[in-house]
Each structure stands twice: as structure tokens, then as C-alpha cells.
Amino acid sequence: MKKVAKGNFGYIEYNRKFAAIRTIVALIICLIIFFTGLIIYHSNKSAFSIIAALGCLPTGLSAVNMIMYMKAHPCSKEAYDIIESHRNGLLIRYDLEMTSYEENYSIAAATVLDKNVVCFTENKALDVANCEKHIRNQISQSGYSNYTVKVFKDINAFCTRLDQLEQIRKSKNIDPQAIEDSWVPGTVETCALVLLSVSL
Structure with missing residues (x-):
């Protein structure tokens, strides 16, 4: 295995x-x-x-x-294949199960780019507003304020947003993977790493 x-x-x-x-x-x-x-x-x-x-x-x-x-609610293979077809140069994190005292938040896929945190969930029962608030609170504790956090339940809307972020990435010449690779342990985590840290 x-x-x-x-x-x-x-x-x-x-x-x-x-x-x-x-x-x-x-x-x-x-x-x-x-x-x-x-x-x-x-x-x-x-x-x-x-x-x-x-x-x-x-x-x-x-x-x-x-x-x-x-x-926990993992990302389905069907959703994964669709998301990957829109990934391009974006860094996508999958299978994020965020826990809190009130409830768990199942995020099938998430990306971070230019002060935008965009997520997709396949859990139809998820309280999107609470999930967005939870993510906003978690990243703000690491100093990432004024970030837009959006959680989608519709995969088509999520992929449309990915396409928009890819245009921003290209226009600003951002390399999300290079940002993650340049992180030095012991320093403040990147916003994408914070999402991983607060997940199972």
C-alpha cells in the first residue's frame, strides 16, 4: 500500500x-x-x-x-478528473477534512492564489457559510487577513473560478508550487500549508 x-x-x-x-x-x-x-x-x-x-x-x-x-468525505474520482482538467498551473490540494468543536468541514479540493482561497465540497449537507468562516479564522491566525474565501458545492462553478484564477496566475506570472517549495520550516506557513495543517 x-x-x-x-x-x-x-x-x-x-x-x-x-x-x-x-x-x-x-x-x-x-x-x-x-x-x-x-x-x-x-x-x-x-x-x-x-x-x-x-x-x-x-x-x-x-x-x-x-x-x-x-x-470524512474524500474527493470522488469523477470530481478529481474534472478538476484536474481545469488545474493548469494552479496548486490544488485534495481530501481536506477540517475539524472544529462545532462540526467537521469536508473539502474535496482547494486552491490558494493571490489572496483567494477557493474550495469545493461534495458534502451536500455542509454549512458553507460556517465553513468559510472557519477557514477565514484559521488563516487569519497565521497573519493572512483580507483573503476572500469561497466554498462551492457546484463543481462547474468551482471549475469556472479555477479558470479565472488561472488567468490571474498567468497575468501576474505566479508559480504556486515554487512558493510552496521555497517555504522554510520554522517560518510562517504559506496559506496553502495552513489549510493542510488544520486538516486531518
């Missing part, structure tokens, strides 16, 4: 499988340790039981992580 980097298409699907396998393996190890102690000492009052119980902590965390990925 080839690892999929955060922000790439297929990230959520990869982590669903990885988290499920990790959780099952961790659970099996805990059970093996527990039953080994039970067989050897004919009692659950042994060091094996303590080790197995301690092993349940990371197993539980892994299970919670797995559930979060299972509830």
Missing part, C-alpha cells in the same frame, strides 16, 4: 485503510499478550495483563483516528 501524502488525491482513502490495519494489528497484539499471560499463569493477575491493558491505550487512539477517517 503506497503512502499518499497529505493534500494529494486519495489521502483519506489511504488513511482509512492504514488506520484500520493498524488498529486491528494493535488489538491482536494486545489479545496475544493477554492470553499468553493467561495460559502461562492461569490468571489474569500478571505483568502480561498490565502490558496488554497499557497497549489498549494506543489501540484506542488508533481506533478513534480510524473512525474520524471513516466519517
Whole structure:
């Protein structure tokens, strides 16, 4: 199973499988340790039981992580193919699941260019206004104020906006990938990196 980097298409699907396998393996190890102690000492009052119980902590965390990925909404292959046909020189991030105390915000695809954050969601139940507010709050904490944030549910409207941004990119000779590549760890993250940081 080839690892999929955060922000790439297929990230959520990869982590669903990885988290499920990790959780099952961790659970099996805990059970093996527990039953080994039970067989050897004919009692659950042994060091094996303590080790197995301690092993349940990371197993539980892994299970919670797995559930979060299972509830997330990844970008569909159909939407991905359409978006890629309009990508051109833009930097598109996929499979962003943003969490907050109130709710989760599923972003299938997002791009950042020239003080514009443009996103697409396939989650029809998503509260777009709250999602836009959440993204605006998150990026403003890193110093990105006066940014326009727009979340689309209509893929055609999203792709039309991508085409408009591509014209801006060409006219201003902006290279989004070069901007990301030039980021130095330890310095303020780029706006696109902030979106990745606040996602699962």
C-alpha cells in the first residue's frame, strides 16, 4: 500500500485503510499478550495483563483516528478528473477534512492564489457559510487577513473560478508550487500549508 501524502488525491482513502490495519494489528497484539499471560499463569493477575491493558491505550487512539477517517468525505474520482482538467498551473490540494468543536468541514479540493482561497465540497449537507468562516479564522491566525474565501458545492462553478484564477496566475506570472517549495520550516506557513495543517 503506497503512502499518499497529505493534500494529494486519495489521502483519506489511504488513511482509512492504514488506520484500520493498524488498529486491528494493535488489538491482536494486545489479545496475544493477554492470553499468553493467561495460559502461562492461569490468571489474569500478571505483568502480561498490565502490558496488554497499557497497549489498549494506543489501540484506542488508533481506533478513534480510524473512525474520524471513516466519517470524512474524500474527493470522488469523477470530481478529481474534472478538476484536474481545469488545474493548469494552479496548486490544488485534495481530501481536506477540517475539524472544529462545532462540526467537521469536508473539502474535496482547494486552491490558494493571490489572496483567494477557493474550495469545493461534495458534502451536500455542509454549512458553507460556517465553513468559510472557519477557514477565514484559521488563516487569519497565521497573519493572512483580507483573503476572500469561497466554498462551492457546484463543481462547474468551482471549475469556472479555477479558470479565472488561472488567468490571474498567468497575468501576474505566479508559480504556486515554487512558493510552496521555497517555504522554510520554522517560518510562517504559506496559506496553502495552513489549510493542510488544520486538516486531518
